[in-house]
Amino acid sequence: MGRYVVKRLIQTVFVLFIISTFVFLLLRAVGDPARLMVSPESTLESIDDLRRKLGLDRPLIEQYGSYMYGIIRGDFGNSYTYDRPALELIKMHIGPTLQLTLVSLLISLPMGLILGCISAIKRYSIFDNIATVLAVFSRAIPSFWLGIMMILVFSIRLKLLPPSGYGSPRQILMPALALGTSMAAVVARLTRSSMLEVLGSDFIRTARGKGLKERVVIIRHALHNALIPVVTIVGLQMGNLLGGSIIIETIFAWPGIGNLLVESINEFDFPVIQATVFIIAVFFVIINLITDFTYVVIDRRIRLE
Amino acid sequence: MNVNKGKPRISLLISLVMVGALLLSACGSAASETEAAATTEDVSQVIVVQSADPSTLDPQKAGGSAGGNISFNIFEGLTKQSEDMKEVLPALATEWTAVDDTTWEFKLREGVKFQNGEDFNAEAVKYTVDRMLDPDEANDSSSFKTLQEAVVVDDYTVQLVTTQPDPLIPAKVFGLLILPPQYTEEAGTEEFGQHPIGTGPYKLAEFTPNQRIVLEANDEYWNGRPAIDTLIFRPVAEASTRLAELLTGEADIVLDISPEDIPTVEEDKNVHIEAVDSKRVPYIGMDLLEDGPDFLKDVRVRQALNYAVDVDGIIETILSGYATRLATIYREDFVGFDETLQPYAYDPDKAKELLADAGYGDGDISLKITSNGEIITKGDEVAEAIAGMLQEVGINAEVNPQSYQGIRDMYIGGQEAHVGDALWVWNWGSREPDANSPLSGTMQSTGITSYLRDETLDAMIQDASSTVNTDERIAKHKAIQVYIYEQAPAIFLYDAMDIYGVSNKINWTPRRDQYILGSEMSAAE
Numbered sequence: 001m002g003r004y005v006v007k008r009l010i011q012t013v014f015v016l017f018i019i020s021t022f023v024f025l026l027l028r029a030v031g032d033p034a035r036l037m038v039s040p041e042s043t044l045e046s047i048d049d050l051r052r053k054l055g056l057d058r059p060l061i062e063q064y065g066s067y068m069y070g071i072i073r074g075d076f077g078n079s080y081t082y083d084r085p086a087l088e089l090i091k092m093h094i095g096p097t098l099q100l101t102l103v104s105l106l107i108s109l110p111m112g113l114i115l116g117c118i119s120a121i122k123r124y125s126i127f128d129n130i131a132t133v134l135a136v137f138s139r140a141i142p143s144f145w146l147g148i149m150m151i152l153v154f155s156i157r158l159k160l161l162p163p164s165g166y167g168s169p170r171q172i173l174m175p176a177l178a179l180g181t182s183m184a185a186v187v188a189r190l191t192r193s194s195m196l197e198v199l200g201s202d203f204i205r206t207a208r209g210k211g212l213k214e215r216v217v218i219i220r221h222a223l224h225n226a227l228i229p230v231v232t233i234v235g236l237q238m239g240n241l242l243g244g245s246i247i248i249e250t251i252f253a254w255p256g257i258g259n260l261l262v263e264s265i266n267e268f269d270f271p272v273i274q275a276t277v278f279i280i281a282v283f284f285v286i287i288n289l290i291t292d293f294t295y296v297v298i299d300r301r302i303r304l305e
Numbered sequence: 306m307n308v309n310k311g312k313p314r315i316s317l318l319i320s321l322v323m324v325g326a327l328l329l330s331a332c333g334s335a336a337s338e339t340e341a342a343a344t345t346e347d348v349s350q351v352i353v354v355q356s357a358d359p360s361t362l363d364p365q366k367a368g369g370s371a372g373g374n375i376s377f378n379i380f381e382g383l384t385k386q387s388e389d390m391k392e393v394l395p396a397l398a399t400e401w402t403a404v405d406d407t408t409w410e411f412k413l414r415e416g417v418k419f420q421n422g423e424d425f426n427a428e429a430v431k432y433t434v435d436r437m438l439d440p441d442e443a444n445d446s447s448s449f450k451t452l453q454e455a456v457v458v459d460d461y462t463v464q465l466v467t468t469q470p471d472p473l474i475p476a477k478v479f480g481l482l483i484l485p486p487q488y489t490e491e492a493g494t495e496e497f498g499q500h501p502i503g504t505g506p507y508k509l510a511e512f513t514p515n516q517r518i519v520l521e522a523n524d525e526y527w528n529g530r531p532a533i534d535t536l537i538f539r540p541v542a543e544a545s546t547r548l549a550e551l552l553t554g555e556a557d558i559v560l561d562i563s564p565e566d567i568p569t570v571e572e573d574k575n576v577h578i579e580a581v582d583s584k585r586v587p588y589i590g591m592d593l594l595e596d597g598p599d600f601l602k603d604v605r606v607r608q609a610l611n612y613a614v615d616v617d618g619i620i621e622t623i624l625s626g627y628a629t630r631l632a633t634i635y636r637e638d639f640v641g642f643d644e645t646l647q648p649y650a651y652d653p654d655k656a657k658e659l660l661a662d663a664g665y666g667d668g669d670i671s672l673k674i675t676s677n678g679e680i681i682t683k684g685d686e687v688a689e690a691i692a693g694m695l696q697e698v699g700i701n702a703e704v705n706p707q708s709y710q711g712i713r714d715m716y717i718g719g720q721e722a723h724v725g726d727a728l729w730v731w732n733w734g735s736r737e738p739d740a741n742s743p744l745s746g747t748m749q750s751t752g753i754t755s756y757l758r759d760e761t762l763d764a765m766i767q768d769a770s771s772t773v774n775t776d777e778r779i780a781k782h783k784a785i786q787v788y789i790y791e792q793a794p795a796i797f798l799y800d801a802m803d804i805y806g807v808s809n810k811i812n813w814t815p816r817r818d819q820y821i822l823g824s825e826m827s828a829a830e
Binding site: 030031032034035036038043044046047049053079081082083084089092093148151152155156159162163164165166167250251252253255259260262263265266267268 | 357358360361363366440441450494495498499513514515516539540541542543545546549550552553555709710711713714717718719720751752753
């Protein structure tokens, strides 16, 4: 396992290197921040002045060199618009995003697992059919539409929840639900099929034959084994959650890194875009690592070599 | 199969995640809850929801209006403008006179203190001007291109010297927000942007990027403490969410209401619509550069494009009537606005005739219109409508929708690269009631979004902008209007209104310059 971890960590560094290079080049290819930043009354020369001030007139390779050197030292440069370190901005915005992602996971994961289990146990029952239809719908509905509909129903019609903002537990409910619904649907469908497969296997028959209570058979034996594919998909979906939070944060004015990313893209704030994408990439990679390591914890037969 | 061995670890993992999440959600303060509660009972606090969040409150750094809305509560200029932008009123300066063609002298208000106790005087004005003109410090000196220096005459008299005659200086110094020299130096650029101090009616209490900015009434304000105790600015990018904030009573003033949402606001008995002619004038830009499309070089084609577009129809259908038709890019409040100049009528037959005269038959002209919905309100719909109308007169017109960054990158300083289309949606705002800024930005050869190289017009604009005598300036601007009207270097549209949703609990009317000033708000009877 030790060697595996080392190997994976080296891979991780490589992936992050590729991503940061890619973002750097892509941004330079799409546009010129100086043109977006000059105020309307300026002259053509002031665009060049600004470019010089931002260091964008230097040769690409030189810019790239100092960018990479900065990353190694944990310095992503100063935001063009905020005039403060990009990393400091990310520190301010990462908390709300993690909070939203975790709460959304806490809502969607149990919901998906429970629905999936019941569906599997009561296969083809009315409950199973309703759950299937619901899951298909939840999977198909785009999260931003769901978010706007929730605002319409819960805020405007029922006046139960504030439409947006950050700070109180009431404000996290709608964005977390909007973000997690699709994940709950995936987990429910997967748990159902995985459970059905396990429930039909020999060791479950044996367990039942031993005279174990049905509850024990389901939870201890069946669910536990059915979880392996679910863990994989949850790992992958975590990435989607982070990605989806970009849209959800914009709709609900949630002050997370998704919001920061959208704003910095609007302003062509290169240092902030680069830093945000890098940090999101780090999260993706870490989640993938955790997913892989979790297999070992759940199933001792898997040896990661 | 060792099932039991793995299980406790999973539960451990799950419990860890749960505890973590709970801790995180507990970290958030419950402040916004109390915010909402307070507004339902009294109006000592006003919550303003706008689409963008300023990145800094340093008035010499914040170019966009998101920062301006807020800065103008904390800071003050030497003068201020009336709500309709037509009049220049005293603020930190009590009176001003032109000493000679290039020198304006301002008498300053005595006994004014900055919020940290520093004295406001001529030195502070000089410091502010020096900092603004220092290329390493500020990046928003563009309105003061003509300003050369500030000269201290005595403690409460200061002269502003310009490089050429500039009649707009008294109007422009509304935007010259005065900084406290000592504090600004001590704090440094970054810190000052986060914790600004001015002489204004409100003090900054909290600035959390992308969450909220809280301002509190300045008890020591020289012109009396404002009626509203607390002003809160919140950014909400999504238009439908902003509307929801208004309808649920969470917000008192909401900016940028979409024209199609107006009926929804009007149906609600707790809120109403306030609209005001905007400081920004939309138009359809034309690529008139040397290597631009040939057909646009013929003035008859440019006029035909103007005749082909039913601007009144666009105003009625797409903008729900919330716009004022204009004959050129001159706003009604601009010095020398010519009300006798009738906008191009909607006359497709005449358009076809002009096109035929110029030698272009049905389908001979193909063009694209770059569109964007943020540059001008409903920009994509407006461009679609115009494309349809151009097709009616035999032009193959097609819309090329772009992102906000995309269209800005194409047209701001993009003349050399020349990646733009023949036509594009664009707009220009002016802080002053004068055409100088839009003309020099979009029609003079040196303008950053100018695709026109016309020496006659260049000279006319230069001449008008340095004429101090008002009557002469009016005559010169009238001549420019007639000239650009006839030359038609753009499809002229309208002045679209800024639309606000406002709670019935407060009295407040929007300003043309888009600044949201707490000192102009009060509780409704």
